[in-house]
Amino acid sequence: MALKRYRHDWLYSFCSVFSMIAFMVPMLTVLGIKDGIVGTLTRRLLENPRNREISPIGTRAFRPEFFEALITHPDAEFLVPETREISATMNLIAEGYPSFDGDLYSSAPGDPLLSETLDPQALSHQLALGEIYVSQGVAEKLGLSEGSELTGRVGRRQGARNEYGRLPLKVMGVIPRHITPKYNVFCSLDLARMTEDFRSGYAVPELGWKGKEKGSEIPVYSRFRLYSRDLDGVERLRLHLLGLGVDTLTQAAQIKLVKDLDHSFTVVFLALFVVVGGGAFASAASGSIDQVVKMRRSLAVLALLGISKLRLLVFTMSQAALTGFLAALGAEALFLALAKTLNSYFGGSMGAVEEVCSLSAFKLVAAAAIIVVFMTAASGCAYTSLADIEPSEGMRDV
Amino acid sequence: MDPSPQKTKNGAKEASPPDPDVSDDVILNCADLVKTRKGGVGYRLLVESMTIGRGEHLALIGDSGSGKSTLLDMIAMVLKPDSAGDFSFRPIGHAKWHDLWKIWRKGAYGIFEALRRSELGYIMQTGGLLPFLNVADNITLPADLKPGFPKAEKRERFKALTATLGISHLLGKLPSAISVGERQRCAIARALIHAPSLVLADEPTASLDPPTADRVFELLLDLCRDSALVVSTHEQNRVLTGRFKVWRIDCRPGGEGQPIEARVAPLKDRAPAAALPAGRVSLAKSLSDSVH
Structure with missing residues (x-):
């Protein structure tokens, strides 16, 4: 019956649906832009493991116990010790190219910096001494690609003499520029430590490098690379390390920027929603009250025929819910068209942001549900005018 | 709850089973039914004793403002009386009496809703059809609600009623697209579709031209066989045909500072229509008439 009545007063129904669409489309667009831009930025931040990286400032001596304890922190995903920055370089020599020094990073299976580039099997591979990954910068300078072979050379000064240790290297993969913009070589922790040892004047028998005999002392590392499981964990890990007296460097500024952006958008959206939504609610409520006033005679007749106030309210509310549903369908169709236009129009020019405006299917469904509830609730305001309808009014013209 | 002692007395009375004298065919029983209205000199309607039987055709007459509508509303279970000695209703074919006065005092409006849905049919002055339903949907609504x-x-009743009332060709139309007389015939079909025990018609012919009004009355009388019919009208001529049991509401001043007293009583004198004052008579005139 509600449907028949809805269709009968189609002009009113159409107008109320349209006015709700007019309210919903801008709301969805603002929300879509927030989710689109902030979502893209967040995804990029998340996707680039650099942003989850935490490394100590300055040079200190970290013992294995420190690392063992640190990796048990619930926010810690990956941890690898690093050698002294000053000794963590290697001269790279490839045929036909001028040699140059690359920065050494020690790596281990599961390194987040490599996770995007490598397939899971390669990611879990323990690098052998002569196996390395190189950054795109290195690969371009030396004309390297996966499988290329080259020579690594480590130098030290002994008195007036330069001494070198050499080893053959094999490129296992190239890490793209957006992950490591510098000239980096990822090698096993062993190779990094051996390089450091050689620079300190020790012999490295495994590689046939000569020098002083080194005792079997416990290795001590001066740096590390720590990765948080997620962006929010970065700050917690930072504070944790600060508590241990370790000052660290994080991408907190970038993370904060995105969070602030998200926050500002949320505030703007909420403010808009409160103001515009309040207005829309009031207008929907007044529309429903008007409807009850307009339908008063019919409602009174229905009451006279023995339909309870509750069912009359359901009758009124179901029409409002239908308006909400139709408005949600219309508004979301319009929104999707608008989002597509915005994305194709700005998408190219914004570069860093793939999607200017988008909403997940879940949010679209949620928005539709909210608007149906919203309309139904607004029509509930008509209850007071409904409540004082007397069935006796149905008996005669008032 | 009204704390007046009279209520307690009524409460005791209604607890007892209805008068055994009441025939099996009686569906509505009123005794000492009182409704007062404030404002001006005030007004008090009293129904000392009134019964409505199955298939009985009853016409309430009285001048404008005499209280026909008030009484009809009380019978229609939409207006609460101020007090009642007995006010009970028994649907046709049911053994159980519903003590309407008790239901009013308890505020159990759900029972009234159920009774109105199942056992009452209504014909309003202007039809009271729902403008957003077509004629067929309007007519079947009470049957769907019962x-x-x-x-x-x-289906059977629908077919028979629409055929008898001559509205079979209007079924798909909206009420706004048909004439007032046609609407009234649709209203009759709606009031009867669900075989109610009691059909109430409030000035059903007031907005009709005389030939149509006559036809509507005829149809009403013909179609209400089992159902009792109560018609309120100020067109006395139309009901003084011998086919209605006529009850008249007479108003008289209640004396200094007292409300106008309206009493409902069967019209004993079945005088021919011509002897009665035609058309509307002002309340003042009828008051002075009844005083003499």
Whole structure:
């Protein structure tokens, strides 16, 4: 019956649906832009493991116990010790190219910096001494690609003499520029430590490098690379390390920027929603009250025929819910068209942001549900005018 | 709850079973039914004793403002009386009496809703059809609302009623697209579709031209066989035909500072229509008439 009545007063129904669409489309667009831009930025931040990286400032001596304890922190995903920055370089020599020094990073299976580039099997591979990954910068300078072979050379000064240790290297993969913009070589922790040892004047028998005999002392590392499981964990890990007296460097500024952006958008959206939504609610409520006033005679007749106030309210509310549903369908169709236009129009020019405006299917469904509830609730305001309808009014013209 | 002692007395009375004298065919029983209205000199309607039997055709006459509508509303279970000695209703074919006065005092409006849905049919002055439903949907609505009303019976009654009332060609139309007389015939079909125990018609012919009004009355009388019919009208001529049991509401001043007293009583004198004052008579005139 509600449907028949809805269709009968189609002009009113159409107008109320349209006015709700007019309210919903801008709301969805603002929300879509927030989710689109902030979502893209967040995804990029998340996707680039650099942003989850935490490394100590300055040079200190970290013992294995420190690392063992640190990796048990619930926010810690990956941890690898690093050698002294000053000794963590290697001269790279490839045929036909001028040699140059690359920065050494020690790596281990599961390194987040490599996770995007490598397939899971390669990611879990323990690098052998002569196996390395190189950054795109290195690969371009030396004309390297996966499988290329080259020579690594480590130098030290002994008195007036330069001494070198050499080893053959094999490129296992190239890490793209957006992950490591510098000239980096990822090698096993062993190779990094051996390089450091050689620079300190020790012999490295495994590689046939000569020098002083080194005792079997416990290795001590001066740096590390720590990765948080997620962006929010970065700050917690930072504070944790600060508590241990370790000052660290994080991408907190970038993370904060995105969070602030998200926050500002949320505030703007909420403010808009409160103001515009309040207005829309009031207008929907007044529309429903008007409807009850307009339908008063019919409602009174229905009451006279023995339909309870509750069912009359359901009758009124179901029409409002239908308006909400139709408005949600219309508004979301319009929104999707608008989002597509915005994305194709700005998408190219914004570069860093793939999607200017988008909403997940879940949010679209949620928005539709909210608007149906919203309309139904607004029509509930008509209850007071409904409540004082007397069935006796149905008996005669008032 | 009204704390007046009279209520307590009524409460005691209604607890006892209805008068055994009441015939099996009686569906509505009123005794000492009182309704007062404030404002001006005030007004007090008293129904000392009134019964409505199955298939009985009853006409309430009285001048404008005499209280026909008030009484009809009380019978229609939409207006609460101020007090009642007995005010009970028994649907046709049911053994159980519903103590309407007790239901009013308890505020159990759900029972009234159920009774109105199943056992009452209404014909309003202007039809009271729902503007957003077509004629067929309007007519079948009470049958759809009556719990357990058989589909087959609904179809049968629908066919018979629409044929008898001559509205079979209007079924798909909206009420706004048909004439006032046609609407009234649709209203009759709606009031009867669900085989109610009691059909109430409030000035059903007031907005009709005389020939149409006559036809509507005829149809009403012909169609209300089992159902009792109560018609309120100020067109006395139309009901003084011998086919109605006529009850008249007479108003008289209640004396200094007292409300106008309206009493409902059967019209004993079945005088020919011509002897009665034609058309509307002002309340003042009828008051002075009844005083003499």
